[in-house]
Amino acid sequence: MYLRATVLCENSVFGNQGAFAEHGWSVWLETPDKRFLFDTGPGNTLLNNASQFDIPLRDADGILISHHHHDHTGGLLSALRAIRRGPDQPPVPVYAHPDIFKDSFYDRKGNLSFVGLPQKRQVLELAGAEFRLDSEWREIDSGIYMTGEVPRSTDYEFGDQNIMHYGESGEITVDPVRDDQTVVIDTPAGLVVVLGCSHAGLINILNYVCEKTGRTRIHSLFGGTHLGPVGEDQVEKTITALHEFNIDRIGVSHCTGQKVGSRMAHEFGDRFFFCSVGTVVEV
Ligand SMILES: [Fe+2]
Numbered sequence: 001m002y003l004r005a006t007v008l009c010e011n012s013v014f015g016n017q018g019a020f021a022e023h024g025w026s027v028w029l030e031t032p033d034k035r036f037l038f039d040t041g042p043g044n045t046l047l048n049n050a051s052q053f054d055i056p057l058r059d060a061d062g063i064l065i066s067h068h069h070h071d072h073t074g075g076l077l078s079a080l081r082a083i084r085r086g087p088d089q090p091p092v093p094v095y096a097h098p099d100i101f102k103d104s105f106y107d108r109k110g111n112l113s114f115v116g117l118p119q120k121r122q123v124l125e126l127a128g129a130e131f132r133l134d135s136e137w138r139e140i141d142s143g144i145y146m147t148g149e150v151p152r153s154t155d156y157e158f159g160d161q162n163i164m165h166y167g168e169s170g171e172i173t174v175d176p177v178r179d180d181q182t183v184v185i186d187t188p189a190g191l192v193v194v195l196g197c198s199h200a201g202l203i204n205i206l207n208y209v210c211e212k213t214g215r216t217r218i219h220s221l222f223g224g225t226h227l228g229p230v231g232e233d234q235v236e237k238t239i240t241a242l243h244e245f246n247i248d249r250i251g252v253s254h255c256t257g258q259k260v261g262s263r264m265a266h267e268f269g270d271r272f273f274f275c276s277v278g279t280v281v282e283v
């Protein structure tokens with residue numbers, strides 16, 4: 001085995017008694033010599049589910065964060081406390097984009113709710129976080145990459161128009177979530193592409209991953225696609241474009257939503273899977 005990925009937090013749970021679901025995303029990534037927690041969910045299910053699946057959070061070599069939204073970062077404090085059990089322990093590297101601390105909001109018919117990282121930086125650092133912030137593509141460990149900001153190369157991936165932030169002149173405006181990034185693991189069987197929320201656009205992400213790695217064979221693509229909250233035109237064009245990539249297995253979760261997830265299940269047949277809590281992807 002080269003890689004085992006276990007879904008710890010997701011919007012659904014199936015056939016795993018004792019595990020809980022909540023709107024969010026977190027995956028435990030194990031290679032023969034490294035262990036990383038990718039995203040932390042909103043914070044209510046991470047520790048319970050890790051314990052249910054015998055995931056040794058304390059052995060993590062670091063935490064990778066896809067973007068600043070609370071459904072991916074809310075469990076960061078409890079994850080840090082689980083990994084670093086006392087002040088005498090070494091700090092925990094947290095790999096993220098500098099925008100992880102920004103304020104942002106979700107607009108529900110004019111009502112704005114805060115969707116940023118719930119804890120202050122200082123609180124997280126006191127709990128042992130050592131933030132390693134970068135907006136560029138980088139290699140976290142041998143063969144394990146974070147994309148950094150993804151260039152928006154398509155002309156149809158407009159994203160979720162209800163996610164807001166403070167624009168340059170201080171006004172509330174649509175947030176392109178530039179910090180959205182994806183984890184890529186280069187394995188002998190092909191790339192494993194683990195999405196966070198895909199605010200950057202699924203096809204933009206795949207174009208960039210293939211460009212940066214020089215590889216086109218994708219063993220597995222899974223995670224949040226954010227196709228649930230976007231326009232029908234984007235969904236249509238993204239699914240059509242997905243067929244042009246060389247992908248063995250496609251798993252969707254979280255912000256894909258049930259409607260688009262069902263459609264993709266129909267579209268990709270045996271290559272498709274749902275990434276509910278407890279799903280394991282092995283390479
Ligand atoms: Fe998000």
Ligand SMILES: [Fe+2]
Nearest residue numbers: 069071197255
């Ligand atoms: Fe999300």
